[in-house]
Amino acid sequence: MSDCAACAVSVTVENVTPWEGEILVPRAAAPSDAQPLTALIRRAKAHWGYPKEWLDAWHRELVISPDYIRQQRVVLLAARGEIAGFFGLELRSPLAHLEHLWVEPAEIRRGIGRKLLTMACADAKDKGYRTIELVADPNAESFYLHHGAIRVGEVHTAVLGTARVLPRMQLDPEQLLLRSRAKSG
Numbered sequence: 629m630s631d632c633a634a635c636a637v638s639v640t641v642e643n644v645t646p647w648e649g650e651i652l653v654p655r656a657a658a659p660s661d662a663q664p665l666t667a668l669i670r671r672a673k674a675h676w677g678y679p680k681e682w683l684d685a686w687h688r689e690l691v692i693s694p695d696y697i698r699q700q701r702v703v704l705l706a707a708r709g710e711i712a713g714f715f716g717l718e719l720r721s722p723l724a725h726l727e728h729l730w731v732e733p734a735e736i737r738r739g740i741g742r743k744l745l746t747m748a749c750a751d752a753k754d755k756g757y758r759t760i761e762l763v764a765d766p767n768a769e770s771f772y773l774h775h776g777a778i779r780v781g782e783v784h785t786a787v788l789g790t791a792r793v794l795p796r797m798q799l800d801p802e803q804l805l806l807r808s809r810a811k812s813g
């Protein structure tokens with residue numbers, strides 16, 4: 629038996645997707661994935677053009693530790709050992725929190741983010757959650773709005789003296805799954 633909470637994730641959407649002729653397979657992250665997932669986060673965050681100094685200043689936030697993988701639900705999509713993206717979902721009370729959703733920059737806008745978000749919604753719904761909350765990067769807000777999330781507040785923060793306002797958003801996992809099924813026919 630695994631010590632990884634995410635191993636219990638049941639993916640109720642189709643569990644493979646075509647990717648350059650390869651099959652992307654979902655799997656629960658293992659503690660040994662912590663370093664490659666952390667590196668992926670930094671590359672994905674850099675996709676928005678943030679300066680290196682900001683990325684360095686965020687090093688405590690832009691990290692996945694082996695303990696985080698043991699304690700939370702971290703699920704990735706991979707093909708031939710290459711990780712295309714992953715999500716990290718925290719099942720708290722009363723809401724589920726999507727703390728991580730990252731796609732390898734070369735694979736952005738190829739349907740992987742939608743697949744990961746759908747898997748996270750299926751997981752949250754399966755566990756009885758009716759709302760997922762997340763704090764989005766401002767550049768990703770439109771992605772979540774596109775998937776039916778609504779803005780419910782703001783988080784005021786700062787990096788190296790520059791103020792930032794991050795959208796706090798909520799998503800109904802059942803609604804997203806219904807929309808996703810309707811779209812795929």
Ligand SMILES: CC(C)(COP(=O)(O)OP(=O)(O)OC[C@H]1O[C@@H](n2cnc3c(N)ncnc32)[C@H](O)[C@@H]1OP(=O)(O)O)[C@@H](O)C(=O)NCCC(=O)NCCS
Pocket residue numbers: 672673675729730731732735736737738739740741742743763764765767768769770771774
């Ligand atoms: C945000 C992110 C996860 C989206 O993943 P993605 O794989 O590029 O998104 P997809 O290709 O699956 O897009 C799915 C749908 O959302 C739309 N979409 C994707 N990014 C969008 C954006 N920034 N704004 C509006 N719509 C967007 C796509 O057009 C597509 O629409 P369709 O369903 O009508 O075809 C990805 O861009 C990413 O990892 N960015 C960098 C890291 C980051 O900011 N992560 C989020 C932290 S909160």
